[in-house]
Amino acid sequence: MALINGGHLVGKYLKQVENVDIVFGISGGHIESMLDGFTEYKIRTIDVRHEQAAAMMAHAWSVYTGRPGVCFLTAGPGFTNGLTGIANAYLDNAPMVVLCGRHPLRDDLTGALQELNQMDIVKPMTKWAATCYDTKRIPEYLSIAFRQAMEGRPGPVFLELPPDILNVKVEESQAPKPSRATRKYTVHPDDADLKNAADIINGAKKPLFLGGTGIGFSACAEQLRAFVDKSGIPFMLLNNGRGELPDTHPLSIWDAGNIGMMVTIQQADVIVSAGLRFNWILQSGKIIPPATKLVRIDIDPHEVDRNRTADAGLVGDAGSVLKQLTPLVQKRDHSEWLKTLRAASRSMLDYEIRTRENPSDPIHPIRLAAQIRSVTGEDAMYVADGGDTVYFGLTGFMSKHRAGVIGTSSGLLGCLGTGIPFAMAAKLAYPDRNVVLLNGDGSFGFNSMEFDTMVRHNIPILCVVNNDCAWGMIKHSQELSIGADRLQCSELGTRRYEKMVEGLGGHGEFVTRDEDIVPALERAIASGKPACVNVMTDPTVTSPATPLFYQSLKME
Amino acid sequence: MRFTLLLFILYHILKRAVKKNAAFRSYIGAIHNVRVMIKTADGKRGRVFIFDRGGLKSRSGATHPYDVAIVWSDPGTAFRVLSSQSDEQQFLAAAAGKMKIDGMAFFAQWFNDGVKLVM
Numbered sequence: 253m254a255l256i257n258g259g260h261l262v263g264k265y266l267k268q269v270e271n272v273d274i275v276f277g278i279s280g281g282h283i284e285s286m287l288d289g290f291t292e293y294k295i296r297t298i299d300v301r302h303e304q305a306a307a308m309m310a311h312a313w314s315v316y317t318g319r320p321g322v323c324f325l326t327a328g329p330g331f332t333n334g335l336t337g338i339a340n341a342y343l344d345n346a347p348m349v350v351l352c353g354r355h356p357l358r359d360d361l362t363g364a365l366q367e368l369n370q371m372d373i374v375k376p377m378t379k380w381a382a383t384c385y386d387t388k389r390i391p392e393y394l395s396i397a398f399r400q401a402m403e404g405r406p407g408p409v410f411l412e413l414p415p416d417i418l419n420v421k422v423e424e425s426q427a428p429k430p431s432r433a434t435r436k437y438t439v440h441p442d443d444a445d446l447k448n449a450a451d452i453i454n455g456a457k458k459p460l461f462l463g464g465t466g467i468g469f470s471a472c473a474e475q476l477r478a479f480v481d482k483s484g485i486p487f488m489l490l491n492n493g494r495g496e497l498p499d500t501h502p503l504s505i506w507d508a509g510n511i512g513m514m515v516t517i518q519q520a521d522v523i524v525s526a527g528l529r530f531n532w533i534l535q536s537g538k539i540i541p542p543a544t545k546l547v548r549i550d551i552d553p554h555e556v557d558r559n560r561t562a563d564a565g566l567v568g569d570a571g572s573v574l575k576q577l578t579p580l581v582q583k584r585d586h587s588e589w590l591k592t593l594r595a596a597s598r599s600m601l602d603y604e605i606r607t608r609e610n611p612s613d614p615i616h617p618i619r620l621a622a623q624i625r626s627v628t629g630e631d632a633m634y635v636a637d638g639g640d641t642v643y644f645g646l647t648g649f650m651s652k653h654r655a656g657v658i659g660t661s662s663g664l665l666g667c668l669g670t671g672i673p674f675a676m677a678a679k680l681a682y683p684d685r686n687v688v689l690l691n692g693d694g695s696f697g698f699n700s701m702e703f704d705t706m707v708r709h710n711i712p713i714l715c716v717v718n719n720d721c722a723w724g725m726i727k728h729s730q731e732l733s734i735g736a737d738r739l740q741c742s743e744l745g746t747r748r749y750e751k752m753v754e755g756l757g758g759h760g761e762f763v764t765r766d767e768d769i770v771p772a773l774e775r776a777i778a779s780g781k782p783a784c785v786n787v788m789t790d791p792t793v794t795s796p797a798t799p800l801f802y803q804s805l806k807m808e
Numbered sequence: 809m810r811f812t813l814l815l816f817i818l819y820h821i822l823k824r825a826v827k828k829n830a831a832f833r834s835y836i837g838a839i840h841n842v843r844v845m846i847k848t849a850d851g852k853r854g855r856v857f858i859f860d861r862g863g864l865k866s867r868s869g870a871t872h873p874y875d876v877a878i879v880w881s882d883p884g885t886a887f888r889v890l891s892s893q894s895d896e897q898q899f900l901a902a903a904a905g906k907m908k909i910d911g912m913a914f915f916a917q918w919f920n921d922g923v924k925l926v927m
Contacts, residue, residue: 511913514917519895519899592903595902595904596903597902599902599903599908600913601913602910603910731840731841733838733839733840735840736840794912796914799914802839803918806839
């Protein structure tokens with residue numbers, strides 16, 4: 253007879269069934285036996301300084317590895333601290349498994365420590381949430397959690413594990429484990445819908461392919477490459493789908509930037525969109541002219557006609573659909589169209605290109621991003637976090653890697669502070685690559701204590717602070733809406749963030765002149781430590797994302 | 809000359825729209841001090857449109873400060889493309905290098921979308 257406690261059952265399931273070898277969280281009394289389960293089954297724990305960072309790292313882990321990230325939260329404030337990260341993963345459709353403590357069932361309604369109705373709080377921001385009431389059923393509940401996180405449209409799930417369940421022993425044979433890990437099942441579109449879509453694509457003169465996060469979670473580089481190479485369609489991969497094919501692919505139009513994309517969308521006669529929601533960034537679909545034909549691929553049938561009725565809708569996993577669609581599309585050469593849209597975009601980006609290439613005093617953030625790229629190249633993993641900063645990062649960086657350039661705060665939650673946790677997860681997933689985070693000075697404040705975590709766990713990322721001494725996007729939006737003479741709560745001071753990082757055991761650099769950027773970056777990388785390069789940039793500069801933001805909130 | 813006249817007429821159309829066209833008024837809203845310049849690359853001809861708290865001012869000339877400038881290679885192309893009121897013609901002019909954007913590209917699009925409301 254072999255007895256095992258609930259906490260160890262969790263560790264054993266994670267390791268032996270789902271092959272989880274890393275989890276993110278903070279310790280807590282309510283979840284002690286689960287922590288011991290991680291020790292017992294040799295699961296690496298990254299203990300952070302605020303639970304939101306743990307949830308964000310688990311989210312990021314799913315983006316970088318394609319497997320659900322796992323975070324653990326203790327009851328009460330551990331739970332509430334994690335909510336921002338859970339909400340962000342929910343709006344990002346990221347598969348994440350949250351394991352959370354709670355007050356003992358035994359002590360319900362007695363005023364127990366950290367007694368809180370967590371389930372009612374978390375349900376609206378998770379794909380699935382449950383409390384386990386029986387130690388023997390822990391493997392079964394975990395199995396459901398992983399399936400719910402992965403199947404169909406992915407999302408975060410939440411499993412509450414009370415001490416009465418975690419801290420008691422059961423006969424192991426009475427807590428059976430599933431025989432294999434969760435696997436992803438696919439569904440396929442109807443043949444008639446596929447033919448309809450292919451007919452539209454084959455008739456296109458000026459087509460454009462837009463791929464979103466659904467491309468990334470489908471991990472469909474092979475199918476996507478076959479599709480674009482045969483159809484000849486210029487493409488742009490956005491959000492967490494970026495890098496599924498390299499930004500440097502000859503048909504990728506990332507060199508045209510977001511502005512080029514917006515202009516091209518308005519000129520294309522056919523748009524093929526895969527795994528991409530038409531949200532506010534795309535003006536809820538209104539940016540697409542009425543006459544443009546639209547082929548829409550999505551794993552969620554509810555998305556196919558959302559905000560814009562599709563001319564052909566294909567429901568299924570992006571890779572699976574593209575694999576079926578490719579034999580039906582004709583071999584085409586759209587190089588003239590590609591040349592035209594590139595040339596037009598270049599004219600629209602004339603200012604940005606000149607800014608990139610020329611030093612300025614004070615330093616322009618576009619120039620800063622270009623200088624970073626000149627040091628770390630296309631082999632690095634890039635993360636951008638902030639308001640305007642995310643625009644400068646997304647348009648300034650190029651990577652040859654899957655999810656190689658991620659604008660973590662440009663998701664639907666617009667969640668600042670995500671950059672540091674994402675960069676940490678990227679470094680853990682790809683320890684041999686340089687991981688570079690371009691962080692706004694405002695957003696840096698949310699999770700900068702995680703430099704302590706990086707030092708303790710040896711996670712040497714390079715964080716470059718684009719320091720304009722303000723919540724830049726808000727400040728510049730206020731200049732448009734309420735006037736430059738009435739700015740409110742949007743300005744920050746000149747702060748030596750790099751000294752804070754040095755104090756935590758990392759490497760710090762402070763830069764005010766263009767010629768000092770590259771040497772400072774090189775020293776930071778050579779240090780081998782988590783590094784912060786604090787760069788003072790032009791506080792008057794704003795990005796095209798700011799007026800878009802302003803416009804989206806203008807109500808009359 | 810035709811280009812300069814076109815910009816002058818455009819100013820008066822927009823000025824009238826600010827007062828009479830509810831859709832345009834709503835579109836520009838109370839935005840503070842957005843300056844859109846349309847000019848030729850040689851800097852000899854141009855006009856700046858200044859949107860400020862629901863009002864519109866304009867000045868002739870290409871040397872005024874701006875947030876965004878739509879810069880045309882020559883006045884003839886500018887007149888032909890602008891008077892066509894065609895997005896595609898603008899796109900093709902950009903592709904041919906005859907129109908460039910200097911500064912905040914978003915405001916160029918914002919301005920063009922506003923003009924469409926009154927034309």
